[in-house]
Amino acid sequence: MLELLKSKILVSDGAIGTELLKLSNEKNPEILNLKKPHLVERLHANYINAGADIITTNSFGANPVRLKDINIYELAKTSAQIAQKVKTENKFIFGSVGPTGLKPNDKKFKNIDAYFSEQICGLNDGGVDAILIETMIFIEEMKIAYKVARTETKLPIAVTMSFHLTKNGFQTYGGADLKSSIKAMLNLGAEIIGANCGNGFSEMTILVEKLKLDAKEAFIMIKPSAGIPKRINNDLIYPDAPDKISKFVEKFVNLGINIIGGCCGTTPEHIKVIREIVDKTTQKQKAWAQ
Numbered sequence: 001m002l003e004l005l006k007s008k009i010l011v012s013d014g015a016i017g018t019e020l021l022k023l024s025n026e027k028n029p030e031i032l033n034l035k036k037p038h039l040v041e042r043l044h045a046n047y048i049n050a051g052a053d054i055i056t057t058n059s060f061g062a063n064p065v066r067l068k069d070i071n072i073y074e075l076a077k078t079s080a081q082i083a084q085k086v087k088t089e090n091k092f093i094f095g096s097v098g099p100t101g102l103k104p105n106d107k108k109f110k111n112i113d114a115y116f117s118e119q120i121c122g123l124n125d126g127g128v129d130a131i132l133i134e135t136m137i138f139i140e141e142m143k144i145a146y147k148v149a150r151t152e153t154k155l156p157i158a159v160t161m162s163f164h165l166t167k168n169g170f171q172t173y174g175g176a177d178l179k180s181s182i183k184a185m186l187n188l189g190a191e192i193i194g195a196n197c198g199n200g201f202s203e204m205t206i207l208v209e210k211l212k213l214d215a216k217e218a219f220i221m222i223k224p225s226a227g228i229p230k231r232i233n234n235d236l237i238y239p240d241a242p243d244k245i246s247k248f249v250e251k252f253v254n255l256g257i258n259i260i261g262g263c264c265g266t267t268p269e270h271i272k273v274i275r276e277i278v279d280k281t282t283q284k285q286k287a288w289a290q
């Protein structure tokens, strides 16, 4: 996969959590791997049909802090096995590892390497192609997750942090600024670094410009959310609809990102648009180069 990234932009899938929440009342979408695996499988298939090269396991919150009395290793392994069912040639599975929800000064924080180990070993044994440590807001937690992934597997590792734009620039909700976060991601030695979630497609273009300046030779992955949702009646409406994102996706491609997908609120319809724009823009670039 890393070899392929040298010559090709890969399209990742869109949201898993917000899409599964539309289909079920289960408040932890990871439980659906056990209770209704067909829903998870169908979502993966919808993303592949929309043109995604990468699908992400339904394992974001598979850790003992968020899910009690569950065998985390088995749950994570199952999430990878469900993705395996729809994976076809030249497609890749990224094993999702989200934050535990603990803060570095929480008492239980000292246990998180054991928590990540259960999740990451399950994903590895289920046959994922890479580990994706995503939506990180604390550099300390990201470092621990990374170290576990590096020691427990031989897989390529992507780390992406979640930033929002404040009057002091981009920051995570854990208080880390963009510059020190990029530095921390690079210092880890992750093959792929980047950003996911956050404000939406428009702000992500500003973030990518900054990321690109500092990223050196690491591959860049971004998964913007579909903006900040508004609750209308009982539905969450995300402002960045599929028909509004084309110009931003074109900009990401021209800025030189390597992997693009979507986070909260994005759907297979968004991925269809991203696929089209990525193909169109890279063809244009090739035509200019000749």
Ligand SMILES: [Zn+2]
Pocket: 196, 197, 198, 225, 263, 264
């Ligand atoms: Zn998100």
